[in-house]
Amino acid sequence: MKRLSDSTQIPVRQELIIDGASCASCVSKIEQALRAVTGVESAEMNFALRTVIVTGKVDSPSLIKAVEAIGYGAKSSNAASDDELLDQKQIADEKYYKQLMKQVWVALGLGIPLMLYGLAGGPMTVVTLQERMLWLAIGLICAGIMYFAGKHFYIGAWKSFVNHSANMDTLIALGTGTAWLYSMVVVLAPTILPEMARHIYFEATAMIIGLINLGLALEVKARGRTSDAIKRLIGLQAKTARIVREVNGKSQEFDIAIEQVQRDDIVRVRPGEKIAVDGIVIQGTSHIDESMLTGEPMPVAKAEHDTVAAGTLNKSGSLLYKATHVGKDTALAHIINMVKQAQNSKPPIGRLADTISSYFVPSIMIIAIVSALTWLNYGPEPSIAFAVISATTVLIIACPCALGLATPMSVMVGVGKAAEFGILIRNGAALQTASKVTAMVLDKTGTITQGAPTVTDVVIADATYAERELLSLVAGIESGSEHPLAQAIVDFSLQKNIAPAAVSEFEAIAGHGVSGVYQEQQVIFGNQALMMQHNIALNDFVAQAQKLAEQGKTPMYLAVDQKLTAVIAVADAIKADSIAAIKRLKASGLRVVMLTGDNRATATAVAKKVGINEVFSDVQPEDKADKVAQLQAQGEIVAMTGDGINDAPALALANVGFAIGTGTDIAIESADITLMRGSLHGLSDAILVSKATLANIKQNLFGAFIYNVAGIPVAAGVLYPFYGLLLNPVVAGAAMALSSLTVVSNANRLRLLKHKY
Incomplete structure (x- = not known):
């Protein structure tokens, strides 16, 4: 008999909420730390949501300890439901947004007047005792602002230093700290510097902290919208169910909370009400609107022995049905879980960005030091001022915060958009691979045809x-x-x-x-x-x-x-839209192949009707995977679409497996992408979403890097000998905030994606 203590060793998925992560390099460090914990099988962090999903035989305290050991905060999500978890995140995000905006206004409240003063020709130098006292007061105010509005950067930088690493906070802390310290030296001991080098940079420190916090605030505001798909799905769930039970020998109906419904309960649903849990109709007829799950606009007729799904809407008649799946076992609950899991996963291109960022921060620190030394030894007077400006600007403009947002923001919006189309994408790898498919293999029965011969x-x-x-x-x-x-x-x-x-x-x-x-x-x-x-x-x-x-x-x-x-x-009658859907697949340049166990003549006749020229017929169930492998050996990136148990091996072997949602559970579990509708148009829609999302990720990566790549040489002074151009630290801070805004705005463009048929 299994001991009670053994239950703790069952692999489980846990969600941790991370505090202190500020860039893509933080993501890779946190994931590496968690994967190093004994018993952890996988750890995937979503930087946009600041959450990490951990799978394995390990308890939460061990995971939290591992994250805290490398300088970040973590807590286990104690939400009882997805709805409650989203509420927790929304409340936390709203609180964080308000805090950031206070810090923005305080920092810019000093930075903007000082910057305008300097632009108007006001002296940003120290000559007289009166000027020293004035700038000393401003410097102390600036120090207070650094504490109030920027302490999270300095705390994060210190934690990274203690743990022998560096991140975005390190760059910001070094950049703003250097500008402030240099300015204080000018105020307190101006004589140790050449007269030309006695320039004040308090406005740069305040403006940079204000602008970076503004970028973070805009990011927090925008990332709240990325959970819209999950919120809509959760909103489909009924809150109560009307149960029919025998009480003292009499049949009575009463409403109970959805969480209290048990398997085999008899549930009544009246016109206009939502189906509470999955079940089988035992009495009555009606039409059910399933568009919220499948994307199919037409209501579906339901009678005895038909199945109904939680979250769908009863349009007309009254039904009695027996509950078959409740709580976390309903189709809707599985859909919500799949969408969440996909939104948290990374496509391979995202992992590349994490890897680059882990080397990016140390490299920038080296560039900043080399730039400062070069200006100090070979630059014009005041060389020390140029060295400080160059190093500070390099550190600020190179902050890779937008890089960490580039992939997860696009994935979250893309997966959510796919869910709106009735397409469930299991993971980020499938999302990326679907955009590269060259051959589409279609099972005949139940896929091209109705499956009801x-x-x-x-x-x-x-x-x-x-x-x-x-x-x-x-x-x-x-x-x-x-x-x-x-x-x-x-x-x-x-x-x-x-x-x-x-x-x-x-x-x-x-x-x-x-x-x-x-x-x-x-x-x-x-x-x-x-x-x-x-x-x-x-x-x-x-x-x-x-x-x-x-x-x-x-x-x-x-x-x-x-x-x-x-x-x-x-x-077996051909589905009404199979011909149009297959024509659409071929028009996109895909090699379309039909796979069936039927004899050659029957298979060829069906293929001819739907416009398919290539057919694998007389294929035994165990040989379907071999046909997929055969196409892969020809250099094709193969997508397999099926709905039956005998399709499962082929679905698993294919580069991307598509399951028809009306098919068997085994086929759906073996597939990477599930089409909740029976229509093959979902294949083109899935590829459309995949290509759009991958293009969006690449645009985001370009947007995240372009400010860095273009700005770093200018900040280091490469163009100064030719054009006298040296980037201002304040401009660098604005560019860094702008890169985050660019990425977030571009990712949200995916919401505008429409069907193309």
């Missing part, structure tokens, strides 16, 4: 049998099969009030058919290959079967005691 033809080969008798026999032998074609035959027989025959010794023959025993006679039902294996003569019926196959139907042979008795054809 029906009997179209019954050709009798043995006149001693009547049609009803044959259908009873086939329905009896297929009752034990889970194949869609088998279900079609059983349903067709029941519709004609034909009871299935009592068939024993049922055996499913994978990829071929089924066999059994009826009244001591061996019965075989399946494809031509199965008949050949049993040496059953098909005679002229092969030609008839071929004609049926050419019409897009699937012919199957029935043999009793080694004698052919009938050919039964089943057809």
